[in-house]
Amino acid sequence: MRPRIVLLGGGIMSAAAALEFRRAGYPVTVLERNELASGASGANLGQLSLFDRTEPWHHALACETFSEYAQLGDAIGYQRSGGVVVLQDEAQYQGAVPVCQTLRSLGEPAELLSGKETRRVEPLLEDSVIRGVLYCPNEGKLDPLRTTLYYFRQAQKCGADIRLHTEVTGFQTAGGRISAVQTTSGPISGDIFINAAGAWSGPLAQQLGISLPIGFHRATAFVSQPVPPCIRGPIVGGELFLAHRDMSLHRHIGLGGVQTANGSIIIAQATETSDIESRDVTLPGLCLTARTFLDHFPTLADLQIVRAWASVTPYTTDGLPIFGFSRDWPDLFHFTGFKGAFSIAPAAARKLVQAIRDGADLEGGSFSPDRPIHM
Numbered sequence: 001m002r003p004r005i006v007l008l009g010g011g012i013m014s015a016a017a018a019l020e021f022r023r024a025g026y027p028v029t030v031l032e033r034n035e036l037a038s039g040a041s042g043a044n045l046g047q048l049s050l051f052d053r054t055e056p057w058h059h060a061l062a063c064e065t066f067s068e069y070a071q072l073g074d075a076i077g078y079q080r081s082g083g084v085v086v087l088q089d090e091a092q093y094q095g096a097v098p099v100c101q102t103l104r105s106l107g108e109p110a111e112l113l114s115g116k117e118t119r120r121v122e123p124l125l126e127d128s129v130i131r132g133v134l135y136c137p138n139e140g141k142l143d144p145l146r147t148t149l150y151y152f153r154q155a156q157k158c159g160a161d162i163r164l165h166t167e168v169t170g171f172q173t174a175g176g177r178i179s180a181v182q183t184t185s186g187p188i189s190g191d192i193f194i195n196a197a198g199a200w201s202g203p204l205a206q207q208l209g210i211s212l213p214i215g216f217h218r219a220t221a222f223v224s225q226p227v228p229p230c231i232r233g234p235i236v237g238g239e240l241f242l243a244h245r246d247m248s249l250h251r252h253i254g255l256g257g258v259q260t261a262n263g264s265i266i267i268a269q270a271t272e273t274s275d276i277e278s279r280d281v282t283l284p285g286l287c288l289t290a291r292t293f294l295d296h297f298p299t300l301a302d303l304q305i306v307r308a309w310a311s312v313t314p315y316t317t318d319g320l321p322i323f324g325f326s327r328d329w330p331d332l333f334h335f336t337g338f339k340g341a342f343s344i345a346p347a348a349a350r351k352l353v354q355a356i357r358d359g360a361d362l363e364g365g366s367f368s369p370d371r372p373i374h375m
């Protein structure tokens with residue numbers, strides 16, 4: 001009899017893990033305090049990126065994930081659209097040169113384009129205000145809500161027990177082990193507890209006296225009415241990965257945009273420091289993001305905006321995920337902090353099952369929850 005797995009959180013990481021554990025024959029319970037995908041997984045752009053996955057382990061997880069998504073196709077709104085990182089100036093362009101070379105050494109047909117060449121991949125992108133783009137033809141997009149619900153539905157069909165409106169409020173421990181979690185629906189016992197609560201994994205771990213090397217910020221997005229196809233792939237600003245980001249700054253504004261299958265354009269990136277439960281959309285966040293977007297897509301100035309939202313999303317200061325058993329609590333495994341989690345979730349979930357079943361590690365323990373990190 002396999003040990004019972006209790007997954008804490010109902011986002012994409014938990015969804016992918018629930019399905020993989022069921023496929024491997026483990027009894028699975030999922031505990032979500034609200035609705036499924038009510039955290040960051042229901043709030044994002046659905047961008048699938050490679051530009052920020054230049055280490056072989058990371059690139060391999062993304063490739064495995066994208067080929068799984070390609071097979072699921074319409075069920076999750078997947079499209080291999082290609083994607084661009086917009087390089088604003090010479091410094092960003094030069095910073096992208098080694099990134100492009102590394103991607104090519106990993107077999108990616110990545111290209112650096114400048115001037116009018118950029119119109120070949122994004123015809124409406126205003127080339128006069130940028131230095132160039134890094135184009136990755138294998139990047140793509142999906143519908144993040146549909147994807148998360150798809151994985152949960154499959155897990156449920158395979159027998160996963162999914163409990164909504166069940167908030168984990170504490171842990172019952174005895175003899176150095178966790179016997180159950182306390183929840184708003186009473187205690188729920190299990191053998192292995194997986195902390196997959198995204199931005200909330202830190203506060204959850206804190207309840208056991210564990211200080212996880214994870215932070216969070218609030219990210220904002222807004223969406224337009226549907227318009228005819230005009231943006232091919234996900235667009236992201238080069239500042240996201242080329243410049244050093246000072247996470248102590250209250251607000252970062254960058255370029256971000258994706259056109260969905262129904263024609264709506266989702267525009268982002270304002271990231272701001274906030275309270276963990278904040279879903280506030282700020283006027284400066286909205287205005288500055290809109291200004292940045294319009295500087296790059298001036299012909300879309302008449303877009304009608306219909307809705308804006310925000311959610312906190314996790315990050316780690318070293319950019320690496322948190323993947324491993326807790327040193328002090330041998331039945332607690334942390335599975336969180338993966339950047340742009342949609343690009344790797346199903347493949348990472350398979351690594352999680354291997355770690356639990358075979359004791360296999362990912363990258364020789366580099367992602368240990370106990371690694372020293374300056375927050």
Ligand SMILES: Cc1cc2nc3c(=O)[nH]c(=O)nc-3n(C[C@H](O)[C@H](O)[C@H](O)COP(=O)(O)OP(=O)(O)OC[C@H]3O[C@@H](n4cnc5c(N)ncnc54)[C@H](O)[C@@H]3O)c2cc1C
Nearest residue numbers: 009011012013033039040041044046047168198340341342
């Ligand atoms: C505006 C925005 C744009 C983004 N754009 C992209 C993008 O284009 N591509 C991409 O890959 N990523 C993007 N991201 C990041 C991406 O959304 C996250 O990496 C991903 O959703 C994290 O998934 P998760 O399962 O770890 O966490 P979440 O989806 O946040 O799930 C955690 C869940 O745990 C639940 N929970 C918390 N505490 C408890 C508790 N005590 N008990 C029970 N349940 C609890 C929460 O309610 C939540 O549902 C974006 C994020 C935002 C906010």
